[in-house]
Amino acid sequence: MKISVLGCGRWGSFIAWYSHHIGHDVLIWGRENSPHYQELEKTRKNEYLTLSSDIYLTHNLKTALTKSDICVISINSQQLRSFGKQISSLNIKSKVPFILCMKGLEIGSGKRLTTVLSEEIGITSPIAVWVGPGHVQDFLCGMPNCMIMSSLDTTLTKYLAHAFSSPLIRFYYGKDLLGIEIGAAAKNVIGLAAGMLDGIGYSSLKGALMARGTHELSRLIEAMGGNPMTVYGLSHLGDYEATLFSEHSNNRRFGEDLILGKPFHKLAEGVYTVQALMDLSETYHVELPISKTVYEIIYNHTNPRKELEKLFLRSVKSE
Amino acid sequence: MKISVLGCGRWGSFIAWYSHHIGHDVLIWGRENSPHYQELEKTRKNEYLTLSSDIYLTHNLKTALTKSDICVISINSQQLRSFGKQISSLNIKSKVPFILCMKGLEIGSGKRLTTVLSEEIGITSPIAVWVGPGHVQDFLCGMPNCMIMSSLDTTLTKYLAHAFSSPLIRFYYGKDLLGIEIGAAAKNVIGLAAGMLDGIGYSSLKGALMARGTHELSRLIEAMGGNPMTVYGLSHLGDYEATLFSEHSNNRRFGEDLILGKPFHKLAEGVYTVQALMDLSETYHVELPISKTVYEIIYNHTNPRKELEKLFLRSVKSE
DSSP: OEEEEEOOSHHHHHHHHHHHHTTOEEEEEOOTTOHHHHHHHHHSBOSSOBOOTTSEEESOHHHHHHSOSEEEEOSOGGGHHHHHHHHHHTOOOOOOOEEEOOOOBOTTTOOBHHHHHHHHHOTTSOEEEEEOSOOHHHHHTTOOEEEEEEESOHHHHHHHHHHHOOSSEEEEEESOHHHHHHHHHHHHHHHHHHHHHHHTTOGGGHHHHHHHHHHHHHHHHHHTTSOTTGGGSTTTGGGHIIIIIOTTOHHHHHHHHHHHTOOOOSOOTHHHHHHHHHHHHHHTTOOOHHHHHHHHHHHSOOOHHHHHHHHHHSSOEEO | OEEEEEOOSHHHHHHHHHHHHTTOEEEEEOOTTOHHHHHHHHHSBOSSOBOOTTSEEEOOHHHHHHSOSEEEEOSOGGGHHHHHHHHHHTOOOOOOOEEEOOOOBOTTTOOBHHHHHHHHHOTTSOEEEEEOSOOHHHHHTTOOEEEEEEESOHHHHHHHHHHHOOSSEEEEEESOHHHHHHHHHHHHHHHHHHHHHHHTTOGGGHHHHHHHHHHHHHHHHHHTTSOTTGGGSTTTGGGHIIIIIOTTOHHHHHHHHHHHTOOOOSOOTHHHHHHHHHHHHHHTTOOOHHHHHHHHHHHSOOOHHHHHHHHHHSSOEEO
């Protein structure tokens, strides 16, 4: 099958590598002036992997969109709207399915990524998401994982899950697209909280964080019309190992480094997602105490130890 | 308050230390011929802690039972029935509350520990459980945690939670005693599975293990008449950090060492609990695929890698 991967950062380059690894005919697109693209063009390598010479590298978006059966998008979530406008402006007739392999919510609107993209490219375009646990570094070492494919159309979901399943990544298909997108995005915020607990030496509270993080997001998803149990599946709880406990998690490390006062240069998507969660909390009248605490620590510089103690160690009460 | 702690292993000695630390008048009981008791009698120390000279050490069970306001029991779960018979045979009139600070299920009957104890000492005796996350080693370093107190009587639960709450251990009270006991016991089995994944180099699958472990136990608890959501609280999911990810977890380490072929000498309660879960699975007609796999690997020596791959990486399906 012909797969185009749009975006050439850590995940984009991995999906190109993986799609080729399982036998697809692969093209990877990046912006001509992006450092990631330039590095790949010059060396066909990045800090994680080497791309086979069979993988076609281009900065021509029209080529990428027209020469494929499936387009996977993996870019910074906050750039998805402008990227959608760019795709739309090319006026391409064919409707190949898009898979969003990214986790986030739009700041300002709190909108899900499938909503953002369909608003820009048209609601008749088939759009799916590919989320769940797994680190690029672990996959490249041959460590397998289960991931999840979801869309509003079960036939499409199954088609895409089959196209990408292999012994390295086993796909499950999820029915509650709303719950899956919110949960996948929000797990980065729980990852920030986990890193903060690590930073202040309270790693033992990550157990309570897991129990209560899932709970507050379950209530939010329910209020938004999703299934309150989705958060306990692969897209959120199933991603906690990779997010709350792994050295490879950018969000966990961002939280830890923030407490330790270390500079941090990599993208931690949760820093944006937590802003969007504050909007959703207000819109749907659902209290999100953990997300709120993370927000206050990052944006209003409240005392992390005091705030996190208040969150977990306050007066005796019922669960 | 006068607290008697019955049992002087890792948890018993810690609860005695902790009760004294928060200002109670403490007695600790052990069997005269137990190596743990003898070590404490000789040195007032064990590998974890030193007991203050204010803590009264005795092997006289009658003294321990009559001189207290609250009795905490922390012994090997499979010995609880015979210990209950021993308590009963002393014919003590006063009804002080018992707290079971232990996690397990009776082999053969699949019975919960509060059931076992009340069958032996009489159903009118007030019995509670004290479970949830936290390692003795972490508490002794000053690392706080949230734990859970539960019984059938809310007034009793609140009384006991208040008696033991401090900045080091913050208690929540749980209402679903059945779900709390099953979940607390079963998390040791999930801990064994986590160790097995670590042992075969599939630690990344611990995310999927969390999502699917909670799910199968939730269905069991529901079939038994408990609340299917209890498993997602502190007693089970909230204990995953301490059980699935910590170096201190005996169950996780047992699972890992089993795979690596290393000898293991410490108690791993999950090895018994998984037997009891097989009985419950049959009695309540609930499939427990993870627990069954752990059972088969331990007792029937099936191939761990093959069985665990089958469990997590089999054909594409819905969550």
